[in-house]
Amino acid sequence: MRKLLVTATLLLATTAGAAELSETIDRTFDVRAGATFTLSNVNGRITINAWDRSKVRVVAVKEVDGDRDELKEAMAALRVEMQPRNGGLAVMTHYPKHEHGMGSILDWLAGDHVDASVRYEITVPRTMNVDVTNTNGTIHLDGVTGQHELDTTNGKIDVKRCAGSLDASTTNGSIDAELVRVAQGQPLRFETTNGSIKVALPAGAAADLDASTTNGSIDSDLPVMTTRTSSNSLRGTINGGGTSLRLRTTNGGIRIRSVG
Numbered sequence: 001m002r003k004l005l006v007t008a009t010l011l012l013a014t015t016a017g018a019a020e021l022s023e024t025i026d027r028t029f030d031v032r033a034g035a036t037f038t039l040s041n042v043n044g045r046i047t048i049n050a051w052d053r054s055k056v057r058v059v060a061v062k063e064v065d066g067d068r069d070e071l072k073e074a075m076a077a078l079r080v081e082m083q084p085r086n087g088g089l090a091v092m093t094h095y096p097k098h099e100h101g102m103g104s105i106l107d108w109l110a111g112d113h114v115d116a117s118v119r120y121e122i123t124v125p126r127t128m129n130v131d132v133t134n135t136n137g138t139i140h141l142d143g144v145t146g147q148h149e150l151d152t153t154n155g156k157i158d159v160k161r162c163a164g165s166l167d168a169s170t171t172n173g174s175i176d177a178e179l180v181r182v183a184q185g186q187p188l189r190f191e192t193t194n195g196s197i198k199v200a201l202p203a204g205a206a207a208d209l210d211a212s213t214t215n216g217s218i219d220s221d222l223p224v225m226t227t228r229t230s231s232n233s234l235r236g237t238i239n240g241g242g243t244s245l246r247l248r249t250t251n252g253g254i255r256i257r258s259v260g
Contacts, residue, residue: 020065021075028057032087034146036129039091043117043136045155050126050143056089058082059121066115078116088128093118138173145181156195170195174252178259182207187244196252199245200259206242209256210235216253 031037037056039046044061064074079094117137124130127146132139134152141150145163156173159166163181167189174195182188182205190197201207201222211218212233226236234254238245247254 019068019071020063021071023062023075025058025060025062025080027082028055029082029084029089030054031056031084031089031125031128033125033127034129035086035088036131036147037089037091037122037124038085038131039120039122039133041093041118041120041132041134041137044119044134045137045140046120046122046132046134047140048122048124048130048132048142048144050128051123052126054125055123056125056128057123058089058091060091061119061121062116063119064116074116078118080118091120147186157190157192166190174198179205180260182243182245184242187246189244189246191246191248192252193249194251195249196254197247197249198255198257199247200257201238202260203258204239206239207237207245208241208243209238209245209247211245211247211254211256213248213252213254214250216249216251218254220256221258222256 031054033054060080062075062078064071081092081094083090124144126144128144129146130141130144130148132150134155136154137152138155138158139150139152140158141148141162142160143162147165150157150168152170152173154172155170157168157170157175159168159177161178161180163179165186168175168177169191172194173192175190175192175197177190178200180202182201190199209224214232218234222238224234224236224238226234228235
């Protein structure tokens with residue numbers, strides 16, 4: 001069973017000829033336990049929370065603002081596709097090509113007259129696998145276990161109360177991750193270029209640590225039996241070793257702290 005709710009609002013700005021158009025899409029899909037949810041977006045924050053239901057709820061808020069005469073065309077150009085796939089769900093934000101000529105709608109939307117974004121609020125089963133890519137925007141994941149891949153270019157990655165394997169990377173932004181469970185065979189990888197990395201692990205977590213930064217320090221609340229250390233790198237085992245824990249940044253510090 002699917003639920004669909006679409007609302008649109010036109011807000012007129014004080015400047016003559018300027019306005020903002022907002023459209024909310026609200027859909028719910030049945031999914032299979034242990035399946036994968038994928039999402040690809042360009043501009044906008046992505047928030048994913050867990051619940052105890054075998055359903056995925058997608059709330060997508062499309063927003064365009066600028067010259068009033070161009071808003072409807074810009075809104076129509078922003079298209080959110082949702083497609084059930086292998087018991088899970090795939091969501092993609094589309095920016096179609098110009099009808100005439102070269103280039104993408106992104107080039108046009110990035111001009112002086114119209115700005116556009118899609119903000120996502122997602123709710124998934126706790127055991128869902130999550131695969132998310134973004135370009136300009138934060139990714140927030142809370143309370144989900146499974147196999148997760150999170151990738152954004154300009155934005156922070158924020159992970160709370162999660163478990164399972166996790167591969168998180170960004171270019172311009174920090175990474176803040178809190179894990180409730182660490183298990184052998186569920187590798188953890190966190191990588192950024194410009195930003196700090198903070199990882200919170202259970203006190204009894206067993207991991208093989210490989211951490212390095214170019215411009216920053218490395219600190220750990222958990223005792224590390226070092227095999228290699230320098231001012232900008234730290235390798236060793238935590239609680240005898242176990243799952244792979246790889247931390248990489250260029251401009252920023254690395255902090256490992258204990259929870260629980």
